[in-house]
Each structure stands twice: as C-alpha cells, then as structure tokens.
Amino acid sequence: MIRLDRDLRLVLSATIVCVAVVLAVPTTAVRAVFAVPLCLVLPGYALTAAVFARQRVRAAQTLMLALALSLASLALGSLLLEVLPGGLRIGSWALLIALVVLAATIVAAVRRVPGSAPSPRRPPTPPRLRDAVLLLIGLLSASAALVVSRIPLPAHNAVGYTELWMLPHGTPQAPAVRIGVLSAEQHQTTYLLVLQAGPGRAAIVDPQLTLRPGGASEFEVPLTAAPGGVPALVTARLYEAGSAAVYRHVTAVIAPPAARLR
C-alpha cells in the first residue's frame, strides 16, 4: 500500500478537481482559474517531488522547478500528442497532464523516505495593520493600473477612417455585388453611397447612410447581365454628406455574362 504524504494528496486532489472543472465547465473565466495551475504548476510539482523524493529542496527552488518542469512538460507533451491519434485537443491534454501527475505522484510516494516530505509550513502570521494597509495599497494600485490600461479612451488626435469594400456576389446568371461600409470616424457620419456598373449611369445605393463610430452597414446589389458578354467594371463610391469629393471608392470586375444595374 502506497502512503501518500500530505502534499502529494493535495496535488492529486487538485489535479482531479481541475481536470473535472476544465472538462465540465464552459465558462472561460472559471476554466482559466483551474487550468492555469493544472498546466503550469501541478505537473512540475509532481515531477519535482518524484525526482527529489529523497532530498530536501528549498521552497524557492521548488517553485522554480515546478514552473520550469511544467512548461517543459507542456512543450514536450505537445510533441507526444502530435504523434498520438487524438492530437492536441482538450481531452488529450487533460489526460496527458493527469497521467503525468499521477505517475509522478506514485513515483514520489514510493521513493520518499520518512521525513523527507516537505514539512507543513507554519501558518503565516497575520501582517500588522500598517503592513496590511501597505500591501492593500500596492495591490489596489497595481490592479487599478492594469484595469485602467484595458479601458479604451477617447483619442481626439487620432485620425478616424471609413472602410468601403465591395466583392462580387451571386452567380454568373444572377450577378450581384456586396458592398460594406464601416465607420471608424471620431463622430457620427452621414454618407452617400453610389454604385456604377460599366459606363452607364450611377445609381444611388443609399442616399443618407448614417453610421456611428464603429457602426457598419452592408448592401447586396443585384446586377443585370450586360449585352455582348464582356466583363463589366462595377464601381462603388462613397461621399461624405455635403461633400462632392469622393471619399472612398472600390471596384469589382463582374465576369461575363455580367452586368449592369438592374
């Protein structure tokens, strides 16, 4: 009967829990909380315990080895999974890590001699009030710094832009184009979208296309077959409201039997 020390029992239990949560819970944030130790700590710790079962390793070295061996296990494990039928999928990763942890834990339990298990640490003494306040300040400041960095801010000196794109659509018998407009301007903008197929008259697709920043709009415009069976050049032009200058323009070549505006 193999006798598991407290730390090995903890590692094994944590692995089982983490694998279960990762496989069963769909929420990314919850899975991340359990997957990070499962991938980056537990395999390395179990391997460290197995390799150094008969000698004491300092806590800092244990942490270093646990992280390094976990990363090495993932890097080398990916090669192993590459040659196995399942490939690099969540199930095979979970199984691989669980097997590594289990095997290393058993080896550690077998090889360990009494007294070589890491002794349970004393519970940390609660910090003094001043230290607690200082730690809180540090933690809050760092957290606030990271949170603030994730907030998009107004940037009035940034130059906005508008995307206009057009791609052929439909079939040769029923040709069409898809036109898209996306506004990344600094303010709400109104456009005039005009489409011209071949040398013919231009047609207004949307006389007053108003988009807020980040807003987008798509149009599918059907075309009629052009006589003669020659390729037709279709041009879409975008004007800013109140301006006669072409703001954006795109083109498409519609293969024969193509097309003029229906």
Next chain:
Amino acid sequence: VPGGVGRRGSAYNRAVLSIATSRLRAALRRAGRGAPEGQDTAVELRLRWAALEAEASQAATRAAELKQRADEAQRGAATARGELDRETANATRLADEALLRLAAAEPRAREVQASGEQSSQAAVEFEAQARRHAGASDAERTRLAHELEQMTAKFAEARAAHSAAREEAAAARAAAAQARVAGEAAVAQARAAIAQARSEVEQIIATEAREERSGQAAHEAAEASAEAARRVHNDAEAEAVERRAQATAALKEAEDLREVATARAAEPEPERRGPGRARFPLVAALTGVGLAICSATDALSRATLAPSTWFLWAGIAVIVAPVIYRLCSADASMGERIAIVCMFGLSLYAVKLMRDPFGYTMPDEFFHAHNAQAIASHHVLFGADSLLPITSKYPGLEGATSALMSMTGLSSFGAGLIVVGAARLVLMLGLFTLFSVISGSPRIAGLGAAMYAGNSNFLFWGTQFSYESLALPLFVVVLAMVAQRSTAPAPERRAWAIPIIAVTAAIVVIHHLTSYLLDVLLIGMASFPWLSRRRIAGLKIWPFALTALALTAGWLVVVASETVGYISPVVTRAFSQTIHTILGEAAPRAPFQASPGTVGTPVTDRIMAFAALVVLLCALPFGLLALWRRHRSNPIAVVLGLAALGFFGVLGLRLAPSAWEIGNRMDEFLFIGLAFVVAYACVDRLFSIRRQWLAPVIAAAGATAVVVGGAITGWPNDAVLAAPIRITAAGHTVESETIALGRWTGVHLAGASFAAPEADARTILLYGNDRVRTGSGVETILATPILDAWEMPFLHSNQLAYAVVDRRQRANDSTRGYGFSVRPPAGPVDQSIPAGVNAKFETLGAPRVFDSGDIAVYDVHGVP
C-alpha cells in the same frame, strides 16, 4: 625456619654434651682420687654415659634427617602448589609421600623422645648414685648438681626443640593436606571439565545428527534466514546511505549557511535602520504606485495626449529604486528577497502589459500567436507560417500556449500573456538561484537578479510572446540546476540529471539560437578543466553537454533543417557588414538613429543610456576582481565573468548595420554575467565606503539609471508608450485601420493570399489567418509607382491574389505600424509612400476591393 632451628639445636646439643662429658670426666677423676671403690662404678657409668651420648647423637642425627625430609616434603608441596594446574596428580603423590615419610618419622621421634626421657632418668639416677657414692666433698657435689641442672635444662631445651620440630612437621602435614585437598579439587574440576566437554561433544554430535536429519529444509531455512539477513543488511545499508546523505545534506546546508554567514561577515554591513522587520509591504506599495504612474502615462499616450516618456521612466524609477534599496539591506531575509525579486520581475512585465493591453503589437508576437491559434484550431503542430516559416519548426512555446488555450478557452493573446508571465517568474527565480548558489550570498543573488533588468531587452523585447521569451528563462534554469548539482553531495547529483535533460530537451524544441548557445556553454564549461590545466574545477557535465548536442543536432536534421538557411544569411551578412564597417567601406550605424517618419531619441534619453553604460563600466573591474578572488576555480563563475566582458565586446556590433540585431539578441545572454559581476562590485566595494547609509542610495540610483538606460537602448523612443490601437469615439469603441484590415480579410477573404507591408501583413496573418508575404520584393512592388516587368510574375509565382497598398510609410515598420494615425501634437503626421502606387494597380485594371483611406486592397489574381 624449622630446619634451620633443628640444625642449630643439634649442634648446640652436641656442644653441651661435649662440655658435660668433659666435666663428668673431671668429676670422675676427682671422684677417683677421693673414692677408689667407686672407680669401677664411675667407669661403668662412664661407659653408660658414652652409650647414652651415642644414642643421643644418633637421635639428633635422625631428627636432622627427619627435618631435612620435612623440608623436602615442604618444597615438594610448594612445587605441587605452583604446578597444581599442570601436575595436580604429581603434587598429590608428593604430598602422599611426604605424609608417609612424616608418618614414618613420627614413631622415631617418639622413640628419640622416649630415649631422651630415659637418659634423663638415668642422669637422675646417676646423680643419686653420685651423691651416694661420691659424697666426699659437698661443694663438689653441689657443683656437680648444678652442672646436672644445667644439663637437665639443656635436655629440656632439646625436648622443646623436638617439640618445635614436631610442630613443624605437623604444619608440613597440614600444608600437605591442603595441597592434597587442592589437588583433589583440581582433579575434580578437571574431571568436571572433561565431563562437560564430553557432554558438549555429545550435544554437538547430536545436533549434527539432527541437522543431518533436517537436511534440505534446514538448508533452505538457513538460506532464507541469510536472505532475510541480507535484506535487513541492505535496508540498513540503504538507510545508512540515506542517513549519511541527509547528514551530508545537513552538513552541506550548514556549510552553506556558514559560507553565507562568512560572506555576510566579510561584507561591510550597511547601517541598520530597523529591527530587521520585513519591508516587503512598503516595497510592494511603492511598486504599485510606480505601476500606476506607468499606467497613467500609457493611458495619456493612448488618448493621444503625447505625454513625455520621462513619466514612464519616473514610474519605473519608483519601482526600481525601492527594490534595489531594500535588496541592499543586510537584514532582509532570503524569503523577502525572493519575494521582492519575483515581484520586481512581474511588475516590469506588467509595464509591457499596460503598453499592449488589447493585443499583440510587437513584431514577432504575430507569428507565434498565429502558430498557437493554428495548433489550437487544427490540433496538430508544424502548421505553415507564411511570414516566418522557421517559427513553426520550433513549436514548444506555441504547444504550451495551445494547451492553455484548449483548457481555458482563452485567446492566443490571453494564454500567451500567462505563459510569458510564468516564464518571467521562472527567469527571476532562476537568476536568484544561480547567483545564490555561486556566490553563497542572498544579497548578491537578489541584487544580481534585479540588476538583470538593466538588460536592454528586459522591459520590452524580452517580454513579447516569442520563443526566446520562454527559452531564455529555461536556459537560466539549466545553468542554475548545473550549478546546484555541482555543489550537491555525490549521492544527490544523480537526481539533477532528469530535470536538466528534460529542460534542455524543451529548449531544443522551443528556440534554435538558445539551444545552440546552451550547447556551446555546456561544452565550454565541461572543457574548462582541460583548457585551464585543472586550475578550474570540473563540473562533470560531459554527459549533459553531449546529450544537449545530440538533441539539437537531431532536431536540426530531422525537423528543422530550414534553420540553417534562416540563420546563415543573417550571420554572414552581419559578419561582412562588420568587416566593411571596420575597414571603413561602409558607414557605421549611428546609435539612436530615427527611421524616416519617426521621432529620434531625445538628447536627455541618450544621456541616460550612456550613463547606464558608464555605471556598468565602472562596476565591471571591481566585480571582476572580486569574482577572480573568490570564484576563479568555479567554471560557472568564470563563464559569467567572461559574459560580462563579452557584453562590452559585442557593443561594437551595434555600430554595424546588419550586426545590430545579433548584438541586441546577445545582450540577453551576456547580461546574465554582467548583472552578477555588477552585484558583486556593489557588495564588495560600494558597501565599504565610510558613509554606509549612502551605499544603498548610490546603488538604487545607479540601478535605476541602468534599468532606464537599458530600456532606452533596447527599444525605440517613440514606441515606448502605448499606441492608440483601440479608442473610443462618441462613446463607441473602434480599432485602428491596420487591425481592422486584418479582421476584414479574415471575415471576407478567408483563405486568400496577400502581398502586404510589414505591419499589415502581420495583422492579416493573425486576425485574418490568411497566407501573406512581405519583405523585400513585396515592399518594392507595394511602394513604388512604376510597374516593373518582374512584379506581376512575382506575385503570380508566389500565388499572391491580393496586393495591399498602404500609403503610410509606417506600414512598413513592424514595431510602430499598428496604431491610429495621429495628428500633432500627438505625433508627427504619417509620411506617405510615393504617389502613384494605387494608380499603378488601377491602370492594370486590378479591382480595388477595399478602401479605408490609407489602405487599399487590389485583386491581382486575374491581372496579366
């Protein structure tokens, strides 16, 4: 001595008898003259007296003989007692003989006594006769009576002497009896011993008989017992070995502690300002404040308010200075130092996170993120990376990241940040362990690990999601493990082999250059004893060096043979450019040179960068001297010292245009040694100044200059702060034009292939997940207004269906090309490529399928 007394008594008796005889003769002569009638009687008495005298003499002679015999018996008894153990029987026999002789002598002695008594009676009768017959003169008779009394006394003495002789004979008899008893006891003991021996012999014979009867069973039982005994012995031996190992480890730990204590004692102690209480909370609070300053500066930059980079440097100074100040203190515990060093490394990593909070913006990150996405999507390694194919041949980083992506559902960006963060933690712990093992001083270890932040790539380049960001920490871990192994007791060294080989193998599949450097380093360290004629100790790491070499060569041949074609041109070009620069045939590269359309490094920043170099240069000789004095026989310390020298050696490569990148990459490795040397210089020299309170202040100021100066050297000044990648406009979030292009290609042209400038190509690769090509050739096609004859065939031969024309020169900058265009004062207006490039494609009739103002995408696959 009874014999002596006896002999003296006999002579005395004879003398007395002769005197008595002469006196009797004289008395007879006088009596003859006085009484003729008694003459005949006197003659008769004389004859009787002579007869008595002869009998007395004979008795004395016999007594002497008896005494002599008793003496001989006593000597025999003594001899018997002395030789009792060996000749007990002989002693008994001699004692018996002595007893027999004594028994024979006793009757004779009694006869002599009886004859003496008879002689006395005869003398009394002679006196009476003499009184009766002589009586002529009373005086004469009185005198004769007196003489007779004297003679009687003499006879009494003779009797006493006989009695003494008899007592002596009795004593001899008793001694003989004791000797006999002792002899009998000895005989009894001998008989008992013989009986016991006989019984034992009988028992042995009986046991042998039983054993013979028990036969094979007894033999097997004996073998089982022997086996059990052997097992017990082995267990005991193993336990003894373990105990010995534990004792050795304890001894080693004690020696380490002693060394640390010795080192601490040797170090000049700075002034103690407190009771040794942990200052980690204060340092953590100041680190938080520093991060807040950095975050605020980046926020202002993202808001296009053009803050000065000195706000960022100030924030970093708030992080660095307290850390160094505290690490200089002698009263910080090892745990506190480790915590501070880890927090320091992660906080500087957070500076990079705050610069790029929304996505990857550093040049190499796009390749590796694309590879990780491909692995997570297709569940296989070695997918094609069109921009930098070699990255897919070293899938260690992407494999680890894809594991995290699969397990968490995070994007490649989120998973990559976690993996690189873990690598950063490993780097700091590895540096601390490495320096701690070599120096034996936690203070030097902490300072060295913190000083490594002065490496020019530590703040930005080294934190990007790139294979080297993971390989370098593992490289340091291998060094730390080799160092730890070299100081471990012999029984414990074997245990280090597995992690060393495992991490080495991981490095081989993560990054080519790091694995090559590791091979060179391990072989060099293994060769040191031979090269130095045994002046440098051997680490006995040939097996590891050869294993690493075999793994690297195997991977290069079997999987990543393209590496040779990838690296050799870079090295060749760097070598030739360096030669040309040295010979004056090519202009040297100017440091801090700004590329067209970008802002150059301000003078103040350049001064800071040079100040950092000066600080390092000043510390170098002191650190090397200290290292030489204390660790010149340690091969790892020698390597670190050589690396410190090498750092200044490769600085010259920064002046050669094509060698700049190699010099920049080498910094990360060489600075490991320089950080250690500078930390040694700090502890060895700086703390010996008279005003000790000043030492940590100077160290903190110097380290801040080194860290800030290194960051200035390693990263373009105008790319230090966050770029406006994602902003809000009228309350809505929008992304930059380059990012939007990448997303659009992913949605509407999935699977297509593009020719694009550097920055656009990277966003198309990552966000569009499309095949893309950039660099020389493509850059010419997309930036020149004239269509050369080779251009369209080039695009067709490379199966590039779409050409991305970006009017901004910034688009060809893989470092700066991802943010919004800005207008002053946020930055300079983007410079444009020559006009007419768009017209070139429109003239050819290539449909313009996308237009976002600066960027246009042309469909060229149908264009002849």
